[in-house]
Amino acid sequence: MASSSRCLNTFLVVVRRVEPLVVLAQLGTSLFDTALLMVVKDRCANATYPLTDAHVSREDDQQRAMSDFYMVNNLIIQLTPIVPAVLLAKAGDKGWRRAPVAVPLCGYLLSSVALLLVVVLKLPIQVMFAAAVFFGISGGFCAYWPGVMTLVSLGSTTETRSQVMMRVELMYGVAGLLGSLLSGHVFLLYSSSVGYGTVLLCICALLHLLSLIHATVLLQVRQVLGEPDDSSSRLLPQSSNSISVDISTRRNMVIVILLFSAAILYGSSVGGAVEILGIFVLKEPLHWTAMQVGYGNMAGFVIFLSSFLGAIVFRRCVSEVTLILIGMLSFASGIYLMSFVTTSYMFYLARSLSLFALIPLPTIRSLLSQQVPTSLWGITLTALQLALRFAALAYIPAFTKLYQRTLGWSPGFVFMLSSILAVLGMIPISVVGFIWSRSIRPVETEVTPERNRVDKEN
Structure with missing residues (x-):
């Protein structure tokens, strides 16, 4: 009886x-992503661009139509949550x-219900733009993920926070891996009464309904006892001298900006x-099925693990750092x-090189949470998410149009550009590491002479 009670x-x-x-x-979400991609592919199969060159193939026209849909859809998703996310963060x-x-x-x-109606009622795919607007008004991922990370931060200590955040990212990735693994098979389930994707989207809507019930009824908010309200910086030493405190504050702001x-x-x-x-x-040349x-999505989620x-x-x-x-x-x-992938084997090889690609952002969030008071964690993490959203307003159309213009001679050119941006992102992090190392040295040089003087007096 006692054992069963403990288990319960x-x-x-x-x-x-x-x-x-x-x-x-x-x-x-992983089920929804696969369903949306395949539905968009089906609806864009006969797309034409009459103003394009004569040598452009129908497949290229389909690629342009799909990329245009995703560009508009993603811009809506990135832009509309800005104000709701701030309000939710303050709440x-x-x-x-x-x-x-x-x-x-x-x-x-x-969104899941809207795509289900598009499939069942044969509605135009543009209906998903309206669903994207409502998704953004609700705060979207821009509010959801900072909210999750805030709950994780409250329930962990400063020493374990980064590891706990990575654990939540791991659960996120494992769930995405399983969902992606099943999504292609479930999408193809078909009967005379329902079309392709209907069963998949019904399961998707059910899962999102269960998660909503969990968030409103079961989810518990807890805060680790003993954690101070004003988190001290892990990167910078503390000092009682007012000048040193001012210098540390400025350096701390520089670190946040970097x-x-x-x-x-x-x-x-x-x-x-x-x-x-x-x-x-x-x-072509991959031309993948559902x-x-x-x-392929499963391979991406393996990176979480x-x-x-x-x-x-x-x-x-x-x-x-x-x-x-x-x-x-x-x-x-x-x-x-x-950039050079032409076969499925090369695709998985390229994905295998990105095994640690998901380490940076959770670690950056962890470092940011250590630079601000507990009362500002929600707004700080949301501000970071909003900054990423504003950046998306620039890189989504840029990458989309560049991809459309390079379809004929180098479809993978956009991946080269992505690689360059990743390398540029290493520069401010390296500066943070340099500031960190320099901030420790003055403490050692101040203590050593004092120790020498005491030793001489003794």
């Missing part, structure tokens, strides 16, 4: 954590910690590449090889 209590504790919610939501910092998580899940559920800059450059690199990668694999798309394991191993022997640099270099090399 343990189960209730686990169920009320944020990880089950992340798993449910990401399972639904979260005032004590409504579930709001930034639960409200966006309403948008996820609505972390934001690195996140924007690296986020633009990853976002721009992923923006094109989904439609890139549908054209099942192959699911396997490898990044988590890599972070655990590397953290024992390198600093967090070096950890970020390893992740950026990993992605830069993998996406550069993607």
Whole structure:
């Protein structure tokens, strides 16, 4: 009886954590992504661009139509959540910690239902633009993920925060891996009464409904006892001297700006590449089917697992700054090889080089949370997410138009550009490491002469 009671209590504790919610939501999202891609491909099969050159193939016209759809859809998703995300972040910092998580899940559920109606009722694919607007008004991923990371930060200590964040990223990735693995097979389920993708989207909507119920009913907000409200900087030493405090404050602000800059450059690199990668694999020479798309997405989510394991191993022997640099270099090399991919084997080889590509952003979020008071965690992490959204307003159309213009001679050229941005993102992180090392030296030089004087007096 006592054993069963302990098991029940343990189960209730686990169920009320944020990880089950992340798993449910990401399972639904991974199914939705595959369904949306295949539905868009089907609706754009007969697209034509009468003003293009005569030698342009129908497949290239389809690629342009698909990339145009995703460009508009993603711009809507990036632009509309800005104000709602800020409002939800402020509500979260005032004590409504579930709001930034639960409200966006309403948008996820609505998007799944909207795509289901598009498939069942044969509605035009442009209906998804309206669904994207409602998704953005709910706060979208821009509010959802900072809300999750804020809950994780509240429930962890300063020493373990980065590792706990990576663990949540791992759960996110494992859920995406499983969802992607199943999505291609489930998409092809068909009967005389329903079309392709209907079963998949019904499961997707159910998963998003369950995640919404979890966020509103089961999710528990907890804060580690003993954590100070004003987090001291891990990168800079503390001093009682007012001049030293002012210098440390300025250096701390510089570090925050550099972390934001690195996140924007690296986020633009990853976002721009992923923006094109989904439609890139549908054209020759790869020309993937729905099942192959699911396997390709699964390969992308394997990176969550490898990044988590890599972070655990590397953290024992390198600093967090070096950890970020390893992740950026990993992605830069993998996406550069993607520029020359002509077979599925080469695609998976390129993805294998990006094994640690997901280490940088969670680690940057962890460092940022250590530079600001607890009461500002929500707004700071949301500000970072908004900065990535504003950057998306530039890189989404840039990558899309560049891809369309290079379809004829080098479709993988955009991946080279992505690799360059990732390398540029390493510069501000390297500067942070330099400031870190320089900030420690004055402390040692101040203490050593004092020790020498005491030794001489003795």
